[in-house]
Amino acid sequence: MAITSLVSFLLSLLLILVQAKGRNDSTCLKSFSxxxxxxxxxxxxxxxxxxxxxxxxxxxxxxxxxxxxxxxxxxxxxxxxxxxxxxxxxxxxxxxxxxxxxxxxxxxxxxxxxxxxxxxxxxxxxxxxxxxxxxxxxxxxxxxxxxxxxxxxxxxxxxxxxxxxxxxxxxxxxxxxxxxxxxxxxxxxxxxxxxxxxxxxxxxxxxxxxxxxxxxxxxxxxxxxxYCHKDVAEVSKLTAGISKRGYLRKIWFFAATGASLFTVGLLVLLFCFRNKVLWYKYIRFWGSKVEDHRNIEEFLKNYGSYAPKRYNYTEIKRITSRFKNKLGQGGFGTVYRGSLGNGSQVAVKVLNELKGSGEDFINEVASISRTSHVNIVSLVGFCFECRKRALVYEFMPNGSLEKFIYKERSDTVRQLGWPTLYKIALGIARGLEYLHRGCTTRILHFDIKPHNILLDEDFCPKISDFGLAKLCMKNESIVSMLGARGTIGYIAPEIVCRNLGGVSHKSDAYSYGMMVLEMVGGRKNVDAGADRTSEIYFPHWLYQRIELDEDLQLVGIMNEEENECARKMVIASLWCIQTDPSNRPSMSKVVEMLEGKLDSLQIPPKPYLYSPSRIEVDSSIIELTTTTTLIE
Structure with a gap:
């Protein structure tokens, strides 16, 4: 009973103060829609x-x-x-x-x-x-x-x-x-x-x-x-109000202090008995969902007719034939093959209902909706219906790049030939160049990796999965981030250790370089099963051979033209994975390096200060070694 009375008193007092504070006879609106x-x-x-x-x-x-x-x-x-x-x-x-x-x-x-x-x-x-x-x-x-x-x-x-x-x-x-x-x-x-x-x-x-x-x-x-125009009546009001302000400030201070102490005490009690109070969990869960819903609807409303087509969940089930043909599954949800009414094939990513907030969903729709490029996957539409969320993309018959680069047919044959690998590396670079410079708002992807590169029927690469992307103004060279984002093995060192430099579009260049090196080697950059200690960390091994102008000993190179393509990909990638972001090229420069002559490319400085040993690369830390290496 006492608590109820206290709450009623505080709410009443705050209402009176807000009304007194907000009273204004001016004809100009303080806010409007x-x-x-x-x-x-x-x-x-x-x-x-x-x-x-x-x-x-x-x-x-x-x-x-x-x-x-x-x-x-x-x-x-x-x-x-x-x-x-x-x-x-x-x-x-x-x-x-x-x-x-x-x-x-x-x-x-x-x-x-x-x-x-x-x-x-x-x-x-x-x-x-x-x-x-x-x-x-x-x-x-x-x-x-x-x-x-x-x-x-x-x-x-x-x-x-x-x-x-x-x-x-x-x-x-x-x-x-x-x-x-x-x-x-x-x-x-x-x-x-x-x-x-x-x-x-x-x-x-x-x-x-x-x-x-x-x-x-x-x-x-x-x-x-x-000049500053002031009405005489307004000046009189301001002068008359000065004597009242001190009194109102005191009331406001005591009311705000009491409300704050009451709120803190209530939160402490809820926290102490959180395991016994069942409705606490429901408030925490549904509160976050309501906020997600509000954020997404606000975004969609502001985007207006510029947003892609919106489907309801019944249409999603019809497009996917009630989720009959599953293409893949991950922590984000499940991808199904589908067909639109006009016969176009699509891939439908159905997001997990209870995983994550609405930020990834908004990022995905906002980022891809701003793009139109041959090397960026097209977003056909989306579904947002209560807790049902889905993204509808153009269908990529050859799936992701990941399945083509880690398994070799033999010691002399690759799944993808060097001309195709070179075309894919160049296409991804052009797509990133467009995201950084070509579209209306600069988009930083922050999750470039083979899994997020899709291939069409002609093996033309398309950058996908913009859930971690960040939109920023064109004139912003450094962006602010509250926490690290990306995938171990491809994360730029400045994202993990901020004293190495600011986070910028050069962070995408680093991820691109690490990915292309895996394309070149047909293997993960860190390999605990390599025959020699020097080969455990592949970029080090490649750098030593480039530095000494030795044969790269890469699988499947059949002629001098393919050897030149491979060396250009390696040199450009070694520039991209420099520890200092200022030493990395922009993606425009990467495109120029790949399209130019091999003789015009300079050998980059050695990217890392430290080479991991076989002892450090065991099954429990193999994925973390790359990040550790970069921040020593």
């Missing part, structure tokens, strides 16, 4: 109240994507997805012209003037030079690609986004102009490279931030200078 965007606050405002913010929202009933205008008098765009200080926008007119390959697309120019209240930064915007057809290609455009499929003008551009960012319009010929357009991909023709979506980051000026938190409104005069 618009379409699928919720909990919007300054600098956002509704278009009916432009004085209340800077970024105006309209069309809030037009789900899933309302419209947004970044500055007064500027164009309206569709708001696709909002983050803390950035928002993905879409241009419908540009989308139409790009889809139809119309040259009117080059009449657009995405540039934003900075206001004294707020500054903008467009992330995936690239420079293009538009010149009239009378302009002849000269040295100024050396290294540029030219598109002349439009009547009256030509377009000059670079293949990569990082090139030519500092070009200035006044340095161009008189019949040329600089235009800025969003980039969607790094391959294909010019229209396929462009896209209607772009990411805008914003930052409030110090003056505007101070003005807003003091109760004012950020304004710009006719000369484009900043």
């Amino acid at each position: 618009c379409g699928n965007f919720t909990n919007l606050s300054f600098p956002f405002s509704l278009s009916a109240q432009p004085e209340c913010g800077i970024l105006s929202m309209s069309g809030c009933d037009d789900k899933p994507f309302p419209k947004i205008r970044l500055l007064p008098g500027r164009d309206w765009y569709y708001a696709l997805q909002q983050h803390d200080s950035s928002v993905w926008l879409g241009d419908q007119k540009l989308k139409t012209t790009l889809t139809q390959h119309k040259c009117q697309a080059f009449n657009k120019n995405f540039s934003l003037p900075n206001s004294p209240s707020i500054s903008f930064n467009m992330i995936n915007i690239n420079n293009f030079i538009k010149c009239s057809s009378t302009q002849k290609k000269n040295d100024r455009f050396a290294g540029y690609n030219m598109y002349n499929g439009c009547e009256g003008f030509s377009i000059y551009y670079k293949l990569t986004r990082d090139d030519d960012k500092n070009i200035e319009a006044h340095n161009l010929p008189t019949n040329c102009s600089l235009i800025k357009l969003p980039i969607h991909a790094n391959d294909g023709d010019l229209f396929n490279r462009l896209g209607p979506e772009f990411l805008v980051e914003w930052k409030l000026s110090d003056d505007c931030s101070e003005c807003h938190y003091d109760g004012g409104r950020c304004q710009t005069d006719k000369t484009n200078k900043f």
